[in-house]
Amino acid sequence: MDPIRVLLVDDQQLFAEALAVWLARQAGFEVVGAVHTVAAARALLATERVDVQLVDLELGAESGIELLDHARERYPLLRSVILSASRSPATVATAVRHGAVSWLSKTADGDTLLQVLRGVLRDESWIPPDLLAGLLHTLAEPASSPVLDRLTVRERQVLQCLVDGLTRAQIAESLIMSPNTVRTHTQNMLAKLPAHSALEAVSVALRSGMRPDGLGAGQVSAE
Template identity: 30%
Template sequence: MNHQLDPSPIQVLLVDDHPILRQGMRQLLETHGGLHVCGEAGDGENAVVQALAHKPDIILMDINLPKISGYESSRAIMTAWPEAKIIILSNQDDPHVMKKCLDLPVKGFLLKDIQIEVLVEAIRKVRSGEPLALSEELAQKLKKKERNANGHLREALTEREREVLQALSKGYTNQKLADLLVVSPKTVQNHLYSIYHKIGVSSRSEAILWAIEAQL
């Protein structure tokens, strides 16, 4: 894919706790035209400092970092600087970790075993504002994890809780739910607290969205 030429190099911040890896990454990136490593950080706290000091075009962020994790570091950076473009570069392919990071949302999630050409292309795409999709392998792992998680959560609900959640997704009020189930509004509220806890949400709207996505 052709990208519009920019006379100024893309400024990249490298965040990884292994100095040798950062050194090698710097050399590889800077052998490709149009890229410049403007800073490095070996822990999560320094990553935040460096990111806000340099305001790089792209931040390559590892997950496992001293002091604070790459996830917490990314969240802190994006809170202070919402325009930050962060690509997670990790050796973890855990779907839970991927989803947690993408929900921030960072601009992409890549594994460290990719080819340097793929990484450079990803950097250029994100810099130009193009979306960076997960690799097919990672996307399938994430979908499988979500299907399994929703399946386990559905099994954890009692039959009555499923009834409450199904009615909730139809827009029923607590009073209408109580009338439908022939119970008190207080019992309905207790069911809702139990449902929220089991499926990991904290509000009525989140529970409705979960029920729709889980095809309850």
């Protein structure tokens, strides 16, 4: 398999460079660059294939949100993962609404980092369990208009399973359908909401009034 190509964007130069050296030594990963500004990141994205951008939201006078928006506009296959010292659920919610598919603390251990980077390419999302409740509460604030009526019955059932924290395999078992059919329903549902990831779809669902019956511990996953 091709290595996962990662772009690191952090204004703390020593931290970014140390992380880049460590990550480049891990099997199955390639570091495209470790940059410190939005402009430098955008320049690399324009010339290099990047699978995952690992972004700090606070880039000096700039904001990593700019890169999230840029990725959603220009590179729909690029996964955006936030690596931040912030512990604010509201900040996590903002990142999710702008396209982040996972959130990692800068104190996360190496195994968790590698697991998340691999997982996002399988359309998995990760939020630290201690931030998840606050995030869901923030995302559950009512939306200005309902959007769930756009979905078919099956698509709505798949979305409910995502809100409940089920994996694709668990959804297939619960709804008695193949994993490939779950994937098709998920892709159709994301296009209609619209949402760019399962985690963002859960955000839309919660703000539109859908509620979980029982959540998993920190992971929302649907390939």
